[in-house]
Amino acid sequence: MKSRSLIEASMFAVLFISSTFPMSSAAARDVCRNTLTNGFFDEYSASSASLRDRAMYAELCSRNFPEAQAAIKRALQFGDDGSLGVSYGLFSPRGSELGNLGPGSGANAADGLEEDRFRQWKSAYCSKNSAKASSDAAEFFMQKAATGRARSMVPAVSAWSACMRMRAGLTCWAAPHGIQNEEFVLNVNWTQPGPFPSQVQRQFKSRVLHSFLTRGAAAQFEDAAPQRLLPAGHELDAGTLKIPVTRPVEKAINANLKVGYEEKEYSCNVFIPGERDFALTTPFPSR
Secondary structure, eight states, rough: OHHHHHHHHHHHHHHHTTSSOOHHHHHHHHHHHHHHHHHHHHHHHSSOOHHHHHHHHHHHSSOOHHHHHHHHHHHHHTTTTSSSSTTTTSHHHHHHHSOOOOOOOOOHHHHTHHHHHHHHHHHHHHHHHHHHHHHHHHHHHHHHHHSGGGGHHHHHHHHHHHHHHHHHHEEEEEEEEESTTTTTEEEEEEOOSSSSSGGGSEEEEEEEEEEEEETEEEOOOOTTTOOOSTTTOOOOEEEEEEEEEEEEETOOEEEEEEETOOOOHHHHEEEEOOTTTTTOSEEEEOO
């Protein structure tokens, strides 16, 4: 009930803002992401351990130390079994930091993590991807976590997607699709930028200037050339275009898109993690 109330409150705020004018990119990003992360942490204990660990790993890589502390507190508060951080090497399984702490120990446990320790871990395990790529990966894994016993997280994912569609200009995000991870859907949303879009009618649309898919990914879109998400010159209607994308197994990819509208350019870039991303390979040494 608490989770649903938070989601409904977030969406009410979004709808109130968007009814007046489209949200700015930065403000919309924060509002939308909070909706998704609230749902993820509320259902943390019900999520698959492997999926929630990868989501947390990516989330911590995208955050600074105070933000990481807050995320750890929330994970522990909402039902961690005492193993948080062990699978991706942030904490020792022997209890030197959080290893022996049980559920509900969030505040004291996160306060026990030293900033130097976190920075060392981040330098060792997060250098492969940028903070933006790590944030994209966390969002992707959080969506994947909304399965099994954590299906009550689905409303949060739906609310997050609805929020993303309200952002002004060009917005792109990836969503898991199908059973295999090598296939996903890339959402391309276009909302006319500027104030009062519902009251100002334009006679032309945005047009695709350039798009690119890395590492052998292929867009399932008519007339899209190899390594291209959309054909150059394609006109984007207002709303969300869902493009299925296939890729080689285990490959992380980037999707890039640039469009032109009223002599201005708008672009988006999305990182989609592979099967080997944000999975522990070498334990982080204990102090």
